[in-house]
Amino acid sequence: MRPGRAFRPWEGSPRLLEVARNERRELWTEAVGDPPPVYGERWTNVGDRRYRLFEPGRSKLAAAVVRGWAGDLPAPGERWLYLGAATGTTASHVADLVGPDGRVYAVERSVRPFARLLALSERWPNLRPILGDARDPLAYSALVPPVDGVYADVAQADQLDIVVKNAELLLTGDGARLLIALKTASMGRHRSATGHRESAEEDLAETAALVPSVPLEPFHKGHFMVGGRWGRSARLPVRESVRPTMPRGRRPGRRAR
Numbered sequence: 001m002r003p004g005r006a007f008r009p010w011e012g013s014p015r016l017l018e019v020a021r022n023e024r025r026e027l028w029t030e031a032v033g034d035p036p037p038v039y040g041e042r043w044t045n046v047g048d049r050r051y052r053l054f055e056p057g058r059s060k061l062a063a064a065v066v067r068g069w070a071g072d073l074p075a076p077g078e079r080w081l082y083l084g085a086a087t088g089t090t091a092s093h094v095a096d097l098v099g100p101d102g103r104v105y106a107v108e109r110s111v112r113p114f115a116r117l118l119a120l121s122e123r124w125p126n127l128r129p130i131l132g133d134a135r136d137p138l139a140y141s142a143l144v145p146p147v148d149g150v151y152a153d154v155a156q157a158d159q160l161d162i163v164v165k166n167a168e169l170l171l172t173g174d175g176a177r178l179l180i181a182l183k184t185a186s187m188g189r190h191r192s193a194t195g196h197r198e199s200a201e202e203d204l205a206e207t208a209a210l211v212p213s214v215p216l217e218p219f220h221k222g223h224f225m226v227g228g229r230w231g232r233s234a235r236l237p238v239r240e241s242v243r244p245t246m247p248r249g250r251r252p253g254r255r256a257r
């Protein structure tokens with residue numbers, strides 16, 4: 001891949017590149033670790049830098065960017081707590097975004113995916129895997145310093161409570177970031193997906209200043225990215241140029257693990 005006009009860093013996120021290829025737009029993160037690919041993703045070189053394809057069909061965070069997420073993304077040098085890391089598909093990209101001077105504390109409670117996450121951390125030096133239950137942040141709080149953001153993708157009925165518990169204990173304070181891949185199918189059948197999203201926004205608005213949520217369809221059915229900044233009166237980022245980049249005719253890829 002050659003740098004050029006069709007190639008630009010994403011606003012506020014210098015380690016995320018958007019590449020226009022004919023009608024399609026692709027996202028790439030600058031790799032912190034070494035090959036081989038983490039989950040079969042494509043790699044490419046730009047000069048002496050290595051990038052990994054960040055696909056909306058594989059990662060809810062990539063889907064949020066493609067769907068026009070106007071909030072902050074993890075930035076170089078930051079520390080993030082990642083809840084529900086599974087085998088590290090998205091966590092590795094978050095680690096790419098925070099770069100070698102940042103850290104991602106990745107919590108996963110199931111042993112099988114955790115074993116792969118642990119193996120990944122051996123070649124992704126800024127990824128710190130934690131085998132633990134995100135419902136009990138006190139149990140791992142000694143391993144996690146105050147963080148600049150919490151990313152959650154636990155797909156549980158009490159996903160919001162889990163986020164708030166972790167945020168209260170481990171965020172640096174007001175203005176720190178929340179990114180929640182909200183799975184409405186886990187929240188019961190008594191409301192529609194939109195109803196669940198609205199109710200989650202209402203609950204979160206008691207403790208956070210929210211950026212407009214974005215639907216993650218067609219990539220992740222019934223999911224929304226919800227979040228913003230911790231603290232009701234936190235100041236939100238002003239984004240003037242964010243617009244959805246969903247390519248025409250794009251079909252959803254494989255589901256994120």
Ligand SMILES: C[S@@+](CC[C@H](N)C(=O)[O-])C[C@H]1O[C@@H](n2cnc3c(N)ncnc32)[C@H](O)[C@@H]1O
Pocket residue numbers: 058059060083084085086087088089090091107108109110113132133134135153154155156256257
């Ligand atoms: C949808 S998957 C995560 C996918 C991953 N975030 C990605 O994009 O690569 C949800 C994960 O959350 C984990 N999980 C669910 N409840 C959890 C809890 N209470 N504490 C920690 N992990 C949990 C599950 O074991 C599962 O691996």
